[in-house]
Amino acid sequence: MAQIAYILLCHKDVESIIAQATRLTATGDAMAIHFDARSPRGDYDRLREALSENPRVAFPRRRQKCGWGEWSLVGATLAAVEAAVEAFPRATHFYMLSGDCMPIKTAEYSRDFLDRRDADFIESFDFHDSDWIKTGFKEERLIYRHWFNERTQPRLFYGSHAIQKRLGLTRRVPRDIQMMIGSQWWCLRRQTVEAILDFIRERRDVVRFFKTTWIPDETFFQTLVRHLVPENQIDNRTLTFLMFTDYGMPVTFYNDHYDLLLAQDFLFARKISAEATDLKAKLGRLYTQTGVRFRVSNEGRRLFTFLTGRGRVGERFAPRFWEKDATIGRERxxxxxxxxxxxxxxxxxxxxxxxxxxxxxxxxxxxxxxxxxxxxxxxxxxxxxxxxxxxxxxxxxxxxxxxxxxxxxxxxxxxxxxxxxxxxxxxxxxxxxxxxxxxxxxxxxxxxxxxxxxxxxxxxxxxxxxxxxxxxxxxxxxxxxxxxxxxxxxxxxxxxxxxxxxxxxxxxxxxxxxxxxxxxxxxxx
Missing domain, CATH: 3.40.50 (Rossmann fold)
Known part of the structure; x- marks a missing residue:
């Protein structure tokens, strides 16, 4: 039977992480947690102490300071994966999660689902031919080197890009690698994870390339899985249900989304609002239950597109969302x-x-x-x-x-x-x-x-x-x-x-x- 080692990257809300780790390991699965080194040391120590008696929880030997769009996110993921591979020799699958994710199926259902399909679940689309990137940099992610963080160092980020562009300082993708792109939320089999770790030890040139690629967590694993695994063993999808608005922002789920989430053909959902305490409690209880039957209709994305496309009934040309009821958010x-x-x-x-x-x-x-x-x-x-x-x-x-x-x-x-x-x-x-x-x-x-x-x-x-x-x-x-x-x-x-x-x-x-x-x-x- 499948046994899952969850790979969790997080940086805040220690109590929620403790609850998530306790819940997901209670039925026999495991978890490796990478807690951002930029976060307070006291929070990390409290997390380690709270989970020290749980043999199904592991931590990487070294923490990385993570920044959105940087290689550090891939580095942190690899550190957690290596810790999981070493600590949990019986784990058959490695499932990438964030602190905003919650299970929308039972552990029993999830293991049976993975047993029935011997495949790696990861979005992996051709980087150049697909339309996965809607706005912003595309080819520029690869052909230029990115040393600075676009969010925390915007002037340096765009300045270095402008200088490279003006001087024609482009580079090539490693010749034997076909660049792929997709969601960073994947579920990979043990043999695939071990093949990736062996590959990066041998091919330091590929690692060097990705270290200065912009947003490599959307390309690194997606490219290497496609490079190392036969196509018929890749299910080109994520098992985590997530949606995006027309503005590229993730859709957030609240207390009244429980039935909708359970009806989706996914194992987890992201992202759950911090304010949705009732939803979190119900999903937490659901995960450990047995014998639950799910009626999967998978209408979530169509329903969201329909509702946002036509507005409320009788209000097809109603004011846009930012023109009424706009708020930054109570917890921010x-x-x-x-x-x-x-x-x-x-x-x-x-x-x-x-x-x-x-x-x-x-x-x-x-x-x-x-x-x-x-x-x-x-x-x-x-x-x-x-x-x-x-x-x-x-x-x-x-x-x-x-x-x-x-x-x-x-x-x-x-x-x-x-x-x-x-x-x-x-x-x-x-x-x-x-x-x-x-x-x-x-x-x-x-x-x-x-x-x-x-x-x-x-x-x-x-x-x-x-x-x-x-x-x-x-x-x-x-x-x-x-x-x-x-x-x-x-x-x-x-x-x-x-x-x-x-x-x-x-x-x-x-x-x-x-x-x-x-x-x-x-x-x-």
């Missing part, structure tokens, strides 16, 4: 940095991204050129971003797969501050108080069009008090709102004095906050 934290000196705020965000695992976006409501992913056009202009701001932020949270997101706003955006604070999400605000020299304010006047290159010195002397007062007034107006969770750091303060508000704002250890606050170039004009 929006962190806002505000500073009139944009370059100071951008430096702070860059430093925070390097020290922590927090996704950051610069002045997205102030600068149209802010690097952003394609979200179906809602991000195309400043007017659209501002008009649909809550929906835009929700889509960005989904895109980054995070519950915490850090952005920059100019202090003049008082209406945006008020709106975000009125949402159901948690909002925190950090003001950076800078010193403003006359030379800086003169440059600011030119940047915003209050003065030009030929404006006389006498006119500048007249303008400067007004500009200085405007900057002061914007800061005072923000403070007058008495926003909760409001923090402030000052240029005139010592790094030690700025570390405490930074730690509170970011929710990080004081030692990491000191590291950020001690950035030498932070306030340099």
């Amino acid at each position: 934290s929006l962190l806002i940095v505000t500073c009139k000196k944009w370059h100071v705020a951008k430096r702070l965000l860059d430093r925070i991204a390097k020290v922590s695992n927090l996704p950051t976006i610069e002045y997205l409501f102030d600068e149209e050129a802010t690097p952003m992913t394609d979200l179906g056009g809602i991000q195309a202009t400043l007017a659209k971003r501002t008009r649909h701001r809550r929906a835009l932020m929700r889509m960005l949270f989904d895109y980054y797969g995070t519950d915490s997101l850090l952005i920059c706003l100019d202090p003049a955006n008082i209406d945006l501050f008020r709106d975000f604070y009125s949402d159901r999400s948690e909002t925190r605000l950090l003001e950076i108080e800078c010193n403003y020299t006359d030379d800086y304010l003169e440059g600011h006047a030119k940047r915003v069009g209050l003065a030009g290159e030929h404006t006389s010195a006498e006119t500048f002397r007249t303008l400067l008090p007004t500009i200085r007062n405007d900057v002061f007034r914007e800061s005072e107006l923000i403070r007058d709102q008495k926003f909760p969770e409001f923090y402030r750091i000052r240029e005139k303060n010592d790094p030690e004095d700025n570390a405490e508000p930074l730690a509170g704002f970011l929710g990080i250890d004081l030692s990491k906050a000191r590291e950020i606050a001690a950035t030498e170039y932070l306030f340099v004009d």
Whole structure:
């Protein structure tokens, strides 16, 4: 009979991971857990301690610092797979999961399903001929080298791509490899997993290629399985039920989706809302039951397409979803940095991204050129971003797969501050108080069009008090709102004095906050 070793990549919510591991190993299966090295060490220690008495749970020898779109996700998966292969010699199948996945069939059903079909379940489509990639980079993922993270280092990511493109610094795919692409949620047989591990030990050139490929978790296993396994032993599908909107965002399932999920021809579903506690409880109980019969209709994707395509009955031309009932989400934290000196705020965000695992976006409501992913056009202009701001932020949270997101706003955006604070999400605000020299304010006047290159010195002397007062007034107006969770750091303060508000704002250890606050170039004009 099939025995499954689940491969779980996770980075947060320790209690849910413990519950998931306990539930999935209770009926005789196993699990190898990779917990992101960017996450707090205390969380990892608590996870290890809670599961230390469970012989069916294993951990890799080394944890990796993971970043979306990077090789580190593949590296973490391989580390967990190697741990599972070594710890569970009787495991016949290795099933890739995330913390957002839940079983939608019983363990009994899942094992019988795998016993009846001797195959590897993995999406594996031709990279060049298929339309699996809907928007964004396609061939550029392969022919250019990607050393930087698009989400945390957008300027470096797009800058290095532009330089390689301009200089013609392309590369070739390894000659004997046909590039494939598909979902990263797979279920592979033991002999396939062992063949992959042997292959990467022999073919370091292939590993080197994928290490600088963009989003390799959608191509690495998909390509190697097709390279190593006969076609008639590959079932070109995932066993995890997931759907995407027209904007490329994953559909989230809630409490009222129980019957729909059970009717799908899949073993697991992703992604289950953190708020869907009733759904999680019911699915958890279902997994350990025996003798359950499932009526599989598999209508989920058709039903979703039908409902989103026609709108509610009688509302074919109803307002789009972002024009009503938009909210960022009750369980999410929006962190806002505000500073009139944009370059100071951008430096702070860059430093925070390097020290922590927090996704950051610069002045997205102030600068149209802010690097952003394609979200179906809602991000195309400043007017659209501002008009649909809550929906835009929700889509960005989904895109980054995070519950915490850090952005920059100019202090003049008082209406945006008020709106975000009125949402159901948690909002925190950090003001950076800078010193403003006359030379800086003169440059600011030119940047915003209050003065030009030929404006006389006498006119500048007249303008400067007004500009200085405007900057002061914007800061005072923000403070007058008495926003909760409001923090402030000052240029005139010592790094030690700025570390405490930074730690509170970011929710990080004081030692990491000191590291950020001690950035030498932070306030340099």
